[in-house]
Amino acid sequence: MELLSGAEMVVRALRDEGVKYIYGYPGGALLHVYDAIFTQDDVEHILVRHEQAATHMADAYARATGKAGVALVTSGPGATNAVTGIATAYMDSIPMVVITGQVMSHLIGEDAFQETDMIGISRPVVKHSFSVQSPEEIPSIIKKAFHIAESGRPGPVVVDIPKDMTTPTERYEYEYPKSVKMRSYNPILKGHTGQIKKAVDMLLAAKRPVIYTGGGVIMGEASEQLTELAQELGYPVTNTLMGLGGYPGTDKQFIGMLGMHGSYEANMAMHHSDLILAVGARFDDRVTNGTDKFCPTAKIVHVDIDPASISKTIKADVPIVGPAQAVLKEMLEQVQSSKKEPCADSLKAWWEQIDEWRARHGGRYKTDDTELMKPQHVIEMLSKVTNGDAYVCSDVGQHQMFAAQYYKFNKPNRWINSGGLGTMGFGLPAAMGVKLNFPEEEVVCVTGEGSIQMNIQELSTISQYDIPVKVICLNNQSLGMVRQWQDMNYESRHSQSYMKSLPDFMALVESYGHVGIKVERYEDLEGAMREAFAMKDRMVFMDIAVDPFEHVYPMQVPRGSMRDMWLSKTERT
Amino acid sequence: MRHIISVLMENEPGALSRVVGLFSQRNFNIESLTVAPTEDETLSRLTVTTIGDDRVVEQITKQLNKLIDVVKVVDLTEGDHLERELMMIKMKANNGTVRAEIKRTADIFRGTIIDVTPNTFTVQLVGSSSKLDAFIEALGTSNIMEVVRSGVSGIARGEKILAL
Ligand SMILES: Cc1ncc(C[n+]2csc(CCOP(=O)(O)OP(=O)(O)O)c2C)c(N)n1
Ligand SMILES: [Mg+2]
Numbered sequence: 229m230e231l232l233s234g235a236e237m238v239v240r241a242l243r244d245e246g247v248k249y250i251y252g253y254p255g256g257a258l259l260h261v262y263d264a265i266f267t268q269d270d271v272e273h274i275l276v277r278h279e280q281a282a283t284h285m286a287d288a289y290a291r292a293t294g295k296a297g298v299a300l301v302t303s304g305p306g307a308t309n310a311v312t313g314i315a316t317a318y319m320d321s322i323p324m325v326v327i328t329g330q331v332m333s334h335l336i337g338e339d340a341f342q343e344t345d346m347i348g349i350s351r352p353v354v355k356h357s358f359s360v361q362s363p364e365e366i367p368s369i370i371k372k373a374f375h376i377a378e379s380g381r382p383g384p385v386v387v388d389i390p391k392d393m394t395t396p397t398e399r400y401e402y403e404y405p406k407s408v409k410m411r412s413y414n415p416i417l418k419g420h421t422g423q424i425k426k427a428v429d430m431l432l433a434a435k436r437p438v439i440y441t442g443g444g445v446i447m448g449e450a451s452e453q454l455t456e457l458a459q460e461l462g463y464p465v466t467n468t469l470m471g472l473g474g475y476p477g478t479d480k481q482f483i484g485m486l487g488m489h490g491s492y493e494a495n496m497a498m499h500h501s502d503l504i505l506a507v508g509a510r511f512d513d514r515v516t517n518g519t520d521k522f523c524p525t526a527k528i529v530h531v532d533i534d535p536a537s538i539s540k541t542i543k544a545d546v547p548i549v550g551p552a553q554a555v556l557k558e559m560l561e562q563v564q565s566s567k568k569e570p571c572a573d574s575l576k577a578w579w580e581q582i583d584e585w586r587a588r589h590g591g592r593y594k595t596d597d598t599e600l601m602k603p604q605h606v607i608e609m610l611s612k613v614t615n616g617d618a619y620v621c622s623d624v625g626q627h628q629m630f631a632a633q634y635y636k637f638n639k640p641n642r643w644i645n646s647g648g649l650g651t652m653g654f655g656l657p658a659a660m661g662v663k664l665n666f667p668e669e670e671v672v673c674v675t676g677e678g679s680i681q682m683n684i685q686e687l688s689t690i691s692q693y694d695i696p697v698k699v700i701c702l703n704n705q706s707l708g709m710v711r712q713w714q715d716m717n718y719e720s721r722h723s724q725s726y727m728k729s730l731p732d733f734m735a736l737v738e739s740y741g742h743v744g745i746k747v748e749r750y751e752d753l754e755g756a757m758r759e760a761f762a763m764k765d766r767m768v769f770m771d772i773a774v775d776p777f778e779h780v781y782p783m784q785v786p787r788g789s790m791r792d793m794w795l796s797k798t799e800r801t
Numbered sequence: 802m803r804h805i806i807s808v809l810m811e812n813e814p815g816a817l818s819r820v821v822g823l824f825s826q827r828n829f830n831i832e833s834l835t836v837a838p839t840e841d842e843t844l845s846r847l848t849v850t851t852i853g854d855d856r857v858v859e860q861i862t863k864q865l866n867k868l869i870d871v872v873k874v875v876d877l878t879e880g881d882h883l884e885r886e887l888m889m890i891k892m893k894a895n896n897g898t899v900r901a902e903i904k905r906t907a908d909i910f911r912g913t914i915i916d917v918t919p920n921t922f923t924v925q926l927v928g929s930s931s932k933l934d935a936f937i938e939a940l941g942t943s944n945i946m947e948v949v950r951s952g953v954s955g956i957a958r959g960e961k962i963l964a965l
Contacts, residue, residue: 283857347815348818351818351819351822352822352826355869356869357815359814359815361814377870410869410870411872411965412810412811412869412870412872413869424887535863535866536860536864536866536867539856539859540860543856
């Protein structure tokens with residue numbers, strides 16, 4: 229058997245796990261590990277400019293592939309800089325392994341230089357964490373970390389490694405475990421057949437059904453099964469912000485996103501439904517609006533891999549614990565073999581009603597109130613220019629909602645955004661993480677002039693590694709989402725929501741060696757965008773001036789029911 | 802309603818803080834908490850008493866089960882069970898009448914006097930939490946100097962066990 233130091237074992241274990249890239253930033257506690265990285269070529273290290281970006285790169289890789297991304301950060305400030313990224317992944321159930329350096333074991337607890345209790349700090353935002361107590365444990369801990377991160381309901385795992393666990397002169401037998409067995413962790417592999425039968429009976433008897441799916445369908449690789457089941461039944465499908473792409477966005481059975489900024493027809497259909505099949509979604513407050521008024525006539529079937537998500541905020545009539553893919557597959561089989569069929573007349577009437585809603589409001593926005601470009605239009609153009617096929621990595625704000633509403637995602641894993649935590653600064657590193665791993669694909673970062681400045685330093689990483697992402701900056705010269713709330717609830721007192729003294733983004737990106745394109749008029753947009761995407765191997769930053777007064781609609785009225793919405797600045801349901 | 806939840810978990814560093822952290826993070830209430838290793842030294846057993854409606858308690862058990870270190874969780878209050886808590890209570894006992902009174906009350910509650918000085922008595926009492934409360938009430942607060950309670954431990958009645 230081969231003898232390796234702890235530092236070498238870290239790198240070797242990552243290689244043996246099939247990891248191609250790790251994203252990180254060095255520091256004292258990790259010097260042995262960085263030396264071990266230097267002497268091999270199997271695992272490539274990407275040097276970011278801020279640890280938060282390393283975690284978002286790893287996270288976005290995971291969102292695009294389902295496999296855990298890996299970040300490597302040093303102790304103290306390196307580790308604390310990574311916390312936002314860990315929390316971002318945690319809130320959206322994204323698999324990630326974050327290796328953090330730690331001070332030498334004998335110094336722990338002494339407030340040593342660059343010591344922080346990373347296990348403690350990260351505890352509420354990790355699925356699990358390990359602290360290495362002896363170098364021989366490194367291979368098995370790393371194996372377990374990946375297993376835990378990727379299985380069941382995925383999530384980030386922290387591995388904290390004191391510097392003396394990686395001493396180059398101390399060598400141990402290395403063998404990477406082939407499998408993991410943990411008596412206290414056994415993720416469930418299939419749903420309860422009896423419960424599925426109950427659900428199928430209810431599905432087939434429903435008169436006004438809605439299928440409501442979330443990120444669990446994306447991370448659970450179940451969009452094929454979902455599409456088949458929905459099409460077999462002919463029922464309407466709505467996706468959460470995390471679930472977009474789980475069902476083809478251009479299909480007629482798709483009624484749009486639901487929730488706070490969901491489509492009129494999706495929220496109306498939910499409210500009036502008599503049966504909701506929820507899959508891999510968690511009825512969070514941005515979806516349900518006031519829980520006491522939530523869908524008064526609906527029975528609820530809730531499929532989720534995490535039992536704790538079921539009946540947490542909304543009581544399920546039929547709970548089914550299991551992976552989305554296996555459960556949906558079994559549901560489809562049962563539907564196909566059932567003697568019953570959906571009631572054609574009720575379904576016809578239901579679709580007529582939905583189509584009426586769709587015709588009444590469905591995805592429209594005002595264009596005649598200003599000469600300025602509408603952000604929605606820019607996203608529609610993006611969808612057109614990229615054929616709805618790009619990986620769209622978003623930041624957080626109005627632009628994120630416009631992207632979710634107006635980009636038509638036909639494939640899963642292509643809409644990459646921080647839904648649960650809502651982390652501004654996520655978009656650019658996320659796009660980098662995806663582009664690096666899918667160099668042939670079109671990868672876009674949709675952002676605002678506020679968000680982009682939260683990780684703008686990564687323009688430098690992009691130069692170093694040649695990561696030709698395209699940035700679409702919807703520049704409304706303000707923290708638009710904040711300003712919208714101030715318009716609606718604070719009589720337009722725009723407290724601290726202006727972005728004064730914006731940089732000259734053109735000059736800024738050019739100084740990093742990238743291309744900047746500024747667009748201010750409708751007639752220039754399509755040409756400029758096509759020009760940007762034609763530059764396959766250049767990073768292009770499109771600074772697009774959009775209407776600073778635009779709001780995102782529909783918007784649910786706080787604490788109301790699903791159907792209580794503002795549809796424009798003046799219209800309410 | 803009050804629930805007694807017993808948790809079997811890996812005897813690993815950090816496991817306890819994950820359980821305790823979960824309660825504060827999710828805004829669950831903890832009335833008492835005890836933890837100690839079991840006969841199998843790789844496992845420890847934790848008992849937590851909490852107050853909440855069915856929905857909250859369902860969340861507590863589900864969230865506990867989700868912790869990677871947790872092997873098994875049972876809500877003892879769902880079935881027949883025994884609960885015991887140990888209390889040591891130190892009292893001013895500086896004259897004959899008081900001493901006799903304390904002794905008599907301790908006897909009624911089957912408490913034991915485990916330490917005596919010219920001015921104090923320390924009584925040990927084992928029982929359900931409500932029995933301990935009743936004992937304190939019976940003694941009256943005026944003579945009590947210090948009360949220390951272990952927190953509740955519980956076990957199911959009959960054949961039912963919490964084990965691997
Ligand atoms: C790190 C972080 N800080 C603060 C917020 C609160 N917040 C949500 S949206 C938003 C404004 C975003 O502005 P911009 O990126 O320009 O997008 P816009 O809404 O204008 O499209 C803010 C401040 C957040 N989500 N994340
Ligand atoms: Mg803005």
